[in-house]
Amino acid sequence: MxxxxxxxxxxxxxxxxxxxxxxxxxxxxxxxxxxxxxxxxxxxxxxxxxxxxxxxxxxxxxxxxxxxxxxxxxxxxxxMSVKPVSPKEQGAIKASLLLHSDAPEHLLSEAAQILSDITRYAAVVTSPPADRAYVKRIKFVQTGNHTAMAVLITSTGMVRTRLFRCDFVVNDEVLSLFDNALNDKLQGTMLVDVTPAFIQSAAISLGELSMIVPNALIAIHDAAKDAATTNIALEGQSKLLFLPEFSFESARQTVDFLNRTNDITKLLNEGDEPTRVLIGEETKIPELSEASVIISKYNVSDVCSGAIAVIGPTRMNYSKTIANTEYLADTVGTMLSGILNG
Missing domain, CATH: 1.10.10.10 (Winged helix-like DNA-binding domain superfamily/Winged helix DNA-binding domain)
Structure with missing residues (x-):
């Protein structure tokens, strides 16, 4: 040899x-x-x-x-060689995800929980990017004699709601009027374009209806603003505090970083590779200098739409962790495609 x-x-x-x-x-x-x-x-x-x-x-x-x-x-x-997830483990993962496949947010949260449970480390999942999302549908639900709820559904399957009050009695006829008029104006509009100026312009274009829809339009604006931010599902961060590979201070700093949504989202969205393994200082993030991060991108309808990641110590079972992360990314992408295109 x-x-x-x-x-x-x-x-x-x-x-x-x-x-x-x-x-x-x-x-x-x-x-x-x-x-x-x-x-x-x-x-x-x-x-x-x-x-x-x-x-x-x-x-x-x-x-x-x-x-x-x-x-x-x-x-x-x-x-090392990455060994595929066993058929038995695949079945258990799919079964758990299917129980939470009624909405994208529930699915992503469950994916983070599953990955954290399997690896015993912290797991993060990002939602599809909001900068490409648009208004798919707006619904209105009566909540009282003078109150209603605007339900905004985006092209990425995210749902955001806002309550609003009316100076008049709310009934089915009024809500049907809101539904037809506002969907006609907003369906297909990019979330980032639902600005105060856009809302003002939409109100003016409604003519006589502009007198009764301001509060509904404000509710839609607020819901769209909320939906326009990329969300993350984070699970298992407290597990890092009890790992012998981390000092308590190092674990605390890692957890602090994970709670900074913008920073963790930026890290997960960097790079074009389907899977990245960052070890220690390779993350270029001081708080993660003693950690390893495994990131797998998931595709929705063949378009890269988010990422699933594990954060743990540099001493980790890389082969098994990579296999589980990649399998969850593939499965989440497939299920999200079914939800959004169904």
Missing amino acids: QPAIRKLKILEAIVDSYIGTGEPVGSKTLCDGLDFNVSSATIRNDMSELSELGLLTQPHTSSGRVPTNLGYRIYVDKL
Whole structure:
């Protein structure tokens, strides 16, 4: 066996062992576990060379070696293989998602919960981007003699509601009038275009109806403004506080970052790759310097529409976590396509 290939196999064995046990790996442990014959002296020399290359480090003088972030990077890029999610696990995931497939928001939230439960790390799912969403339908529901609720449904399946008050008695005839007039004006309008100026212009164009629809239009504007922001489903962040790989301060900083919606959304939406694995400082985010992030994009009707991610320690089962993240991304994309096109 060529020395370079042998060193890579030794690196792979060390990473696999450390991921599985959390204990530094010594030459004796490697000798017992390798599937090829090599002396302890050769293994010790190879481990020293791997350390000099920055792929391994020795936590204590008398202990074995553990992988560095660079060692994990070589492992993920060149050594490990991603094993597919088993049919049994696929069935369980699909069954859980189907129970929450009545609305996109429920589906995305359940996907985050499932991924967090499987990995025991934090999981994040972003909603389809609002900058491409438009008003699909507006409905009105009576809630009182003088009150009603505007229900805004977007092209991405998001639903936003706002209550409004009228100076006159609300009845089915009034709501039907609102429904026909306002859907005629707003259906197909991009959410980002539903501005105060647009609402004012729409009111003027309604002629005599403009006297009775201002509050309904204001409710629609507020609902559209809310729907125009990208939402995230975040689950399992508290689990990071109890992982031995993180110091309490590091875990706290990671959780603080995850609660910054704009920052986590930006991280997940970067890049064009279907799946990205960011290890430690590769995130370029100080709060995640001791963490790894696995991000898989999902497509809705063949268009990249959001991302699913796992945030955990650098010592994680990359193969299994990548497989679960990719499978959930594919399944969520398929189900969302069915919801939005159904």
